Amino acid sequence: MMEGNVANESGKPLLLAPGPVPIPEFVAAALSQPVIHHRTAAFQRLYAQLQAGLRYLFQTQQATGVMIGSGTYGVETGMYSLFQPGDRVVVVDNGKFSARWVEYAEVLQLDLLHHRLEWGQVPETARLVELAKEAVGVVITHCETSTGALTDLEEIALALREAAPDILILVDGITSVGALPFYFDAWGIDAVVVASQKALMNPAGLIAWAISERAQAHLRPTRPGDYANWYNYWQAGQQHSFPYTPPVQMLYGLQAALNYVAELTLPSLWNQVHRSSRRFKQGLKDLGATVRSQSPSDSLTAFHWEGKDMQALRKHLLQAGYELAGGQGPWKGDILRMSHMGTSASEALVEEVLSALRRFSPPTPAAAPE
Amino acid sequence: MMEGNVANESGKPLLLAPGPVPIPEFVAAALSQPVIHHRTAAFQRLYAQLQAGLRYLFQTQQATGVMIGSGTYGVETGMYSLFQPGDRVVVVDNGKFSARWVEYAEVLQLDLLHHRLEWGQVPETARLVELAKEAVGVVITHCETSTGALTDLEEIALALREAAPDILILVDGITSVGALPFYFDAWGIDAVVVASQKALMNPAGLIAWAISERAQAHLRPTRPGDYANWYNYWQAGQQHSFPYTPPVQMLYGLQAALNYVAELTLPSLWNQVHRSSRRFKQGLKDLGATVRSQSPSDSLTAFHWEGKDMQALRKHLLQAGYELAGGQGPWKGDILRMSHMGTSASEALVEEVLSALRRFSPPTPAAAPE
Numbered sequence: 001m002m003e004g005n006v007a008n009e010s011g012k013p014l015l016l017a018p019g020p021v022p023i024p025e026f027v028a029a030a031l032s033q034p035v036i037h038h039r040t041a042a043f044q045r046l047y048a049q050l051q052a053g054l055r056y057l058f059q060t061q062q063a064t065g066v067m068i069g070s071g072t073y074g075v076e077t078g079m080y081s082l083f084q085p086g087d088r089v090v091v092v093d094n095g096k097f098s099a100r101w102v103e104y105a106e107v108l109q110l111d112l113l114h115h116r117l118e119w120g121q122v123p124e125t126a127r128l129v130e131l132a133k134e135a136v137g138v139v140i141t142h143c144e145t146s147t148g149a150l151t152d153l154e155e156i157a158l159a160l161r162e163a164a165p166d167i168l169i170l171v172d173g174i175t176s177v178g179a180l181p182f183y184f185d186a187w188g189i190d191a192v193v194v195a196s197q198k199a200l201m202n203p204a205g206l207i208a209w210a211i212s213e214r215a216q217a218h219l220r221p222t223r224p225g226d227y228a229n230w231y232n233y234w235q236a237g238q239q240h241s242f243p244y245t246p247p248v249q250m251l252y253g254l255q256a257a258l259n260y261v262a263e264l265t266l267p268s269l270w271n272q273v274h275r276s277s278r279r280f281k282q283g284l285k286d287l288g289a290t291v292r293s294q295s296p297s298d299s300l301t302a303f304h305w306e307g308k309d310m311q312a313l314r315k316h317l318l319q320a321g322y323e324l325a326g327g328q329g330p331w332k333g334d335i336l337r338m339s340h341m342g343t344s345a346s347e348a349l350v351e352e353v354l355s356a357l358r359r360f361s362p363p364t365p366a367a368a369p370e
Numbered sequence: 371m372m373e374g375n376v377a378n379e380s381g382k383p384l385l386l387a388p389g390p391v392p393i394p395e396f397v398a399a400a401l402s403q404p405v406i407h408h409r410t411a412a413f414q415r416l417y418a419q420l421q422a423g424l425r426y427l428f429q430t431q432q433a434t435g436v437m438i439g440s441g442t443y444g445v446e447t448g449m450y451s452l453f454q455p456g457d458r459v460v461v462v463d464n465g466k467f468s469a470r471w472v473e474y475a476e477v478l479q480l481d482l483l484h485h486r487l488e489w490g491q492v493p494e495t496a497r498l499v500e501l502a503k504e505a506v507g508v509v510i511t512h513c514e515t516s517t518g519a520l521t522d523l524e525e526i527a528l529a530l531r532e533a534a535p536d537i538l539i540l541v542d543g544i545t546s547v548g549a550l551p552f553y554f555d556a557w558g559i560d561a562v563v564v565a566s567q568k569a570l571m572n573p574a575g576l577i578a579w580a581i582s583e584r585a586q587a588h589l590r591p592t593r594p595g596d597y598a599n600w601y602n603y604w605q606a607g608q609q610h611s612f613p614y615t616p617p618v619q620m621l622y623g624l625q626a627a628l629n630y631v632a633e634l635t636l637p638s639l640w641n642q643v644h645r646s647s648r649r650f651k652q653g654l655k656d657l658g659a660t661v662r663s664q665s666p667s668d669s670l671t672a673f674h675w676e677g678k679d680m681q682a683l684r685k686h687l688l689q690a691g692y693e694l695a696g697g698q699g700p701w702k703g704d705i706l707r708m709s710h711m712g713t714s715a716s717e718a719l720v721e722e723v724l725s726a727l728r729r730f731s732p733p734t735p736a737a738a739p740e
Contacts, residue, residue, distance in 0.1 A: 012404065020405045020615060031619065032398035034382065035390045035573065037693060068439050068575050070614040073597045103595030197615060203405065205438050205575050205617030225473030227443045228598065244440040245390060245567060247575030249401065250620075323407060 013318050014344070016353070017325035018145050018175055018300035020197035020204050021342035023253070027201055030256035035248045044240040046251060050208075051237065053258030056266070057177060058192060058210040060184035065233045066208050066254065068247055071097075071174040071195035073228075074207030076104045078170050078191050079139065081230035082218050085109040087136040092123050092151070095144035096328045097172065105139070119330055120293040122151045129156075129163045137168035137190075142176040146328045148302035148337065149293035150180070157187040168215055174198060178261060179273045179299040179341045190215040196250070199273075199299070200257040201342035206250050269345075274298045276340040279347045283354040292335055302327070302337045305357075310336060313360055320356040383688050384714070386723070387695035388515050388545060388670035390567035390574050391712035393623070397571055400626035405618045414610040416621060420578075421607065423628030426636070427547060428562060428580040430554035435603045436578050436624065438617055441467075441544040443598075444563035444577030446474045448540050449509065451600035452561060452588050455479040457506040462493050462521070465514035466698045467542065475509070489700055490663040492521045499526075499533045507538035507560075512546040516698045518672035518707065519663035520550070527557040538585055544568060548631060549643045549669040549711045560585040566620070569643075569669070570627040571712035576620050639715075644668045646710040649717045653724040662705055672697070672707045675727075680706060683730055690726040 015022055023031075036042050047066075054064035067077065079101065083089055089110045093102045094117040105112040113131055115123060123140070132138050138160060143150050157169055171192040176182055178199030184192055190212040197204035211219075211234060219231040226232065227244060236243040261269060277298035281291050289305035296302070305313065310326070314336055317324055327335040338353065339345075385392055393401075406412050417436075424434035437447065449471065453459055459480045463472045464487040475482040483501055485493060493510070502508050508530060513520050527539055541562040546552055548569030554562055560582040566572035581589075581604060589601040596602065597614065606613040631639060647668035651661050659675035666672075675683065680696070684706055687694055697705040708723065709715075 015405055015407055017407050020407070020618065022405060023402075023619070028402035031401050031573075032393075035385055035392060035567075037385055037387050037390070037695065039695075068443070069597070070438055070617075072595070072614045073438070076595065076597050100593075100595035103593035104597075107593060107596045195615070197405075197617075203401075203617045203619035204615040205620055223470075223473035223477060225442070225446065225470035226477050227439070227446050227474075244442045245565070245574040247440075247567075247573045247620075248390065249393070249573035250575055250617075325407065325409075 013321050013323040015323045016338050016344055017323065018198070018337050018339040018341065019195070021201055021339055021344055023201055023203065024343045026260065027253045027256050030252040031203070031249050033249065033252045038242055038246050038248065043248070046255065047237070047242060048240040050251060050255055050258065051240065053255065053262060054208050054210065056262055057194070057258060058184040059182065059186065060210045062185065062210055062212050063216065063234055063237060064208065064210045065230070065237045066206060066251065067233055068205060069207050070204050071172070071193065071207060072100060074174070074193035074195060074209065075101055075139070075170070075172050077228045077230060078193055078209065079104055079108060080228050082168055082170060082191060082215055083108065083110055083137055086111055088113060088134055090115055090128065090132050090135050090138040092128070092138070092140050093117065094121050094123070094141070094147065094149060095119055096146035097174070098141040098144055101139045101141070101172070120147045120149050122149050122295050123156065125152070125156050125159050129159050132160055132164055132167055135164070135167060137170060139170045139172070141172040142182070143180065143297040143299050145175040145300065146331070147293045148297050148300050150176070150295050150297035152295070154183070154187050157189055161188045166214070168218060175299050176297070178269065180297065181270055184210050196254060199341045200254060202253045202257055203250065205247065206254055208254070273340045273345045276345045276347055276350050277301060280338065280340065280350040280354065283350065287354070287357060299341050300337055300339050302335050304335050308360070310334060316360045317353070317356055320359070322353050322356060383691050383693040385693045386708050386714055387693065388568070388707050388709040388711065389565070391571055391709055391714055393571055393573065394713045396630065397623045397626050400622040401573070401619050403619065403622045408612055408616050408618065413618070416625065417607070417612060418610040420621060420625055420628065421610065423625065423632060424578050424580065426632055427564070427628060428554040429552065429556065430580045432555065432580055432582050433586065433604055433607060434578065434580045435600070435607045436576060436621065437603055438575060439577050440574050441563065441565035441577060442470060444544070444565060444579060445471055445509070445540070445542050447598045447600060448561050448563055448579065449474055449478060450598050452538055452540060452585055453478065453480055453507055456481055458483060458504055460485055460498070460502050460505050460508040462498070462508070462510050463487065464491050464493070464511070464517065464519060465489055466516035467544070468511040468514055471509045471511070471542070490517045490519050492519050492665050493526065495522070495526050495529050499529050502530055502534055502537055505534070505537060507540060509540045509542070511542040512552070513550065513667040513669050515545045515670065516701070517663045518667050518670050520546070520665050520667035522665070524553070524557050527559055531558045536584070538588060545669050546667070548639065550667065551640055554580050566624060569711045570624065572623045572627055573620065575617065576624055578624070643710045643715045646715045646717055646720050647671060650708065650710070650720040650724065653720065657727060669711050670707055670709050672705050674705050678731065680704060686730045687723070687726055690729070692723050692726060
């Protein structure tokens with residue numbers, strides 16, 4: 001674990017953006033293992049292990065799979081695979097990434113119900129249930145990485161299922177799964193996507209998903225030359241196989257991360273993330289800074305510090321050895337974002353960053369109102 | 371270089387399939403370098419270097435870019451980005467992979483001119499020019515990996531350009547670029563795709579392309595949520611940036627490979643591949659085996675050995691430490707395929723494999739007719 005200031009050891013700042021996160025040694029070692037051919041029993045054993053590791057990660061007994069791509073591709077291909085042009089689909093839009101699913105719904109020519117919220121807000125359950133009544137599906141971003149806002153997915157999913165039993169619930173779990181409690185089966189989720197560069201501590205470039213039986217029935221059989229269609233991966237996955245040339249070394253990296261998750265166990269991992277987040281958010285409050293968003297996620301902290309030049313603060317932290325991410329879109333220049341995912345999720349590291357923040361300027365005595 | 375029998379050293383067979391190829395040490399080391407954040411000047415420097423390395427690789431002064439995905443995704447997104455539903459497009463189909471571009475043309479609802487050839491055949495220039503007369507574009511697979519057949523791309527591209535000056539020539543260069551002579555600008559190619567796990571000796575998962583000014587004019591401006599559209603990568607690439615979260619470690623691996631290509635130089639690399647291929651093909655002939663396909667490529671050798679059980683031969687080679695690929699589709703069980711790409715491209719290794727072939731059975735005195 002990165003308990004000490006890794007920055008000072010390596011001479012380079014420690015990347016603490018909410019993805020990509022630094023890759024730990026055991027993932028780096030896995031990435032450089034020799035390739036195996038993908039049309040072999042050895043590959044099928046590897047893939048079957050990944051599928052099992054993903055079932056644990058997503059807390060599901062249903063089908064899981066892996067595809068090559070960044071998180072954006074994962075959610076887009078989920079939408080492409082489950083919905084047809086003209087399908088009425090509700091898309092929640094409360095930040096930079098969830099706005100992409102709106103744009104892609106337009107590219108797909110869905111009958112879009114665009115549920116637009118202010119940046120930092122999360123959807124209200126009753127409103128979403130009302131909107132979703134006539135819809136085929138709903139696309140929800142569990143944690144919006146641009147704002148740090150966490151949607152109450154459990155409450156929403158259970159309410160949606162009660163109001164519209166057949167609706168397909170597609171979840172962007174990119175900055176949540178592996179870091180925050182997530183229960184695919186118990187919450188009745190139909191499809192979820194996670195990306196490798198977040199809680200799974202791998203290079204970007206892989207996405208993984210789970211898909212319910214309800215959603216499987218919506219997949220269209222298609223041609224091998226339809227790379228974006230989950231159907232092809234789901235079918236091949238039943239034989240623990242991959243329909244295209246798989247990135248074997250990256251699958252080794254994913255396997256190492258899933259083994260780590262299984263050994264540490266999800267409850268311990270979630271608690272590690274939670275404690276780091278809680279300590280950091282409390283420390284910011286003590287300094288007079290404000291944690292942004294209506295319902296702050298534990299997977300990252302987005303904060304503003306009143307009266308401080310946030311750009312100068314970012315530079316100061318960089319010089320101290322910690323690379324936080326800035327804001328995006330309307331929040332550009334206004335906030336900093338710090339990850340609590342992966343091996344960066346430690347209270348000791350949080351104390352280091354808080355200490356560096358204190359050196360930027362003495363604490364403001366009066367705490368800002370939430 | 372893998373001059374000795376790496377199989378005997380590591381205890382595992384050496385993978386000699388025509389992709390993925392083993393990754394050399396310098397690529398493995400690059401893959402495990404620490405991640406950098408992608409919205410930084412440091413990333414832009416890395417990406418600018420990659421773009422320059424790709425310009426050399428493709429022999430072009432035009433725009434180059436990288437995307438996440440396997441080779442299939444590269445060609446499909448090229449077709450998606452350059453052609454619109456209803457566009458008349460000629461697709462050459464002479465094996466398993468080129469057949470995918472036919473299928474994808476149907477998914478895209480192009481006005482498809484399906485130029486179907488027997489497995490192992492290559493298109494005839496005059497016939498292709500005739501077909502392409504009224505077309506917006508043509509999709510050609512330079513080397514068909516399933517058969518080892520090499521299309522005379524130079525002759526075809528020059529003839530197409532003369533007959534149809536505005537036609538878009540999209541090339542699948544997956545099993546050719548980096549291994550065989552390829553001249554994007556001099557041949558007047560409009561778009562070419564290469565994948566990381568072949569001559570670039572990296573894990574699968576990255577594709578790279580070049581795009582001509584003529585083709586750039588066909589790109590549709592689109593939304594950020596249209597991950598498959600080359601437009602987004604081309605636009606971001608002008609600032610040496612990547613429109614989504616890039617797989618930074620895999621880009622390091624690609625950089626290491628492009629540096630290797632630049633240092634060794636393309637002519638030396640092509641010659642190394644050629645000499646390995648020539649030696650292997652001659653050795654097979656001496657054994658009485660037959661190299662398949664009308665116009666055998668140097669990047670791989672697909673061969674049949676009359677009177678031998680090819681499955682048993684594959685197992686024999688595996689036990690000797692060499693993992694060749696079998697046949698696909700109609701050629702399943704009928705051929706073996708050996709790569710001459712990457713660091714496997716050495717005459718010494720070819721001698722080892724020939725020697726193992728000789729141990730399977732004494733040479734047949736009478737050489738089979740070609």
